[in-house]
Amino acid sequence: MDECIIAACDGASKGNPGPAAWAWVVADAQGRPERWEAGPLGTATNNIAELTALAELLESTDPAVPAEVRMDSQYAMNAVTKWLPGWKRNGWKTSGGKPVANQELVTRIDALLSGRSVTFRYVPAHQVGGDALNAVADQAASEAAVTQRAAGTAHGAVELPVPAPARSAKVGTGSGAAKSARSATGTGTIRAKFAGRCHCGTSYAAKDTIAKNPNGWGHPECRTAPA
Numbered sequence: 001m002d003e004c005i006i007a008a009c010d011g012a013s014k015g016n017p018g019p020a021a022w023a024w025v026v027a028d029a030q031g032r033p034e035r036w037e038a039g040p041l042g043t044a045t046n047n048i049a050e051l052t053a054l055a056e057l058l059e060s061t062d063p064a065v066p067a068e069v070r071m072d073s074q075y076a077m078n079a080v081t082k083w084l085p086g087w088k089r090n091g092w093k094t095s096g097g098k099p100v101a102n103q104e105l106v107t108r109i110d111a112l113l114s115g116r117s118v119t120f121r122y123v124p125a126h127q128v129g130g131d132a133l134n135a136v137a138d139q140a141a142s143e144a145a146v147t148q149r150a151a152g153t154a155h156g157a158v159e160l161p162v163p164a165p166a167r168s169a170k171v172g173t174g175s176g177a178a179k180s181a182r183s184a185t186g187t188g189t190i191r192a193k194f195a196g197r198c199h200c201g202t203s204y205a206a207k208d209t210i211a212k213n214p215n216g217w218g219h220p221e222c223r224t225a226p227a
Contacts, residue, residue: 005067006031008123008133009057011049011076012141020044021144022053023152025136025160026061033136033160037152038144050076051105053141058112066117070134072125075222080109081120096197126164135163189220198222 009024023038037060041049050073061067071077079102087093087100088110094100123131125138139161144151151157189211196210198218211220 003065005061005065006070006133007057007061007067008070008131008137009050009053010072010125010134010137010141011046011051011053012138012145013044013046013049014145016046017043019145019148020046020049021141021148022049022056023137023140023144024053024057024060025133025140026057027133031133033133035153036136036140036157036160037150037154038140038161039150040144040148042148047073047075048102048105049141049145051079051102051109053137054080055105055108055112058109058116058118063112063116066119068119068121070121070123070131072123072134072138074122074220077120077122078219079106080113084110136160139163192217 006027007024009022011020011022013020020041020043021038022041023036025033025036028034037056039052039056041052044052050071054069054071054076057069084106086095087103087106092100092103092107100106123134125134140151143161189209192210196217198210209220210217213222
């Protein structure tokens with residue numbers, strides 16, 4: 001069997017912005033968490049924490065070995081896989097002419113991805129029966145955000161962070177139950193009646209799926225992205 005690194009990374013911000021941290025976890029050949037690391041970021045946004053987690057993971061793994069990276073941040077994944085080429089063509093400006101948010105981190109990740117094989121896999125967070133590696137990374141980042149201390153196997157940790165119990169949606173028959181189920185499963189989206197532009201700077205077309213965020217309507221994955 002060809003060798004492949006299986007890993008997950010996550011970021012946390014208690015307040016967004018607020019006390020923040022990043023974390024990653026790498027599995028052994030059987031898929032069991034083998035080593036992990038987490039680091040504090042002081043006060044930062046969730047998106048900065050997510051991007052930093054990916055950069056730290058890439059810097060801590062062998063670039064010669066193909067990797068599968070599991071993440072629950074669609075913003076971070078889209079930033080480095082979908083939006084990055086356009087940002088580079090536009091001189092690190094969004095389609096609206098604004099500077100790309102978190103450019104230094106995105107540039108760092110772009111350089112780390114150069115010449116290596118990395119497959120990104122989106123895994124929903126806090127799901128019953130969800131991805132075990134992501135759950136460990138999520139917990140490690142959350143704990144480091146609170147303590148603002150580095151942790152992990154390289155720092156002498158002999159045990160893995162224990163993830164908090166996953167939440168499951170309660171299914172009922174009333175409209176309130178339906179609304180709760182939509183919220184718990186990450187829906188609450190609509191089809192755009194007209195074309196528009198998300199605050200990330202990328203346009204969306206009429207009939208595309210969009211969601212409400214603090215800055216207006218835009219891509220569902222940008223609901224936590226800063227303007």
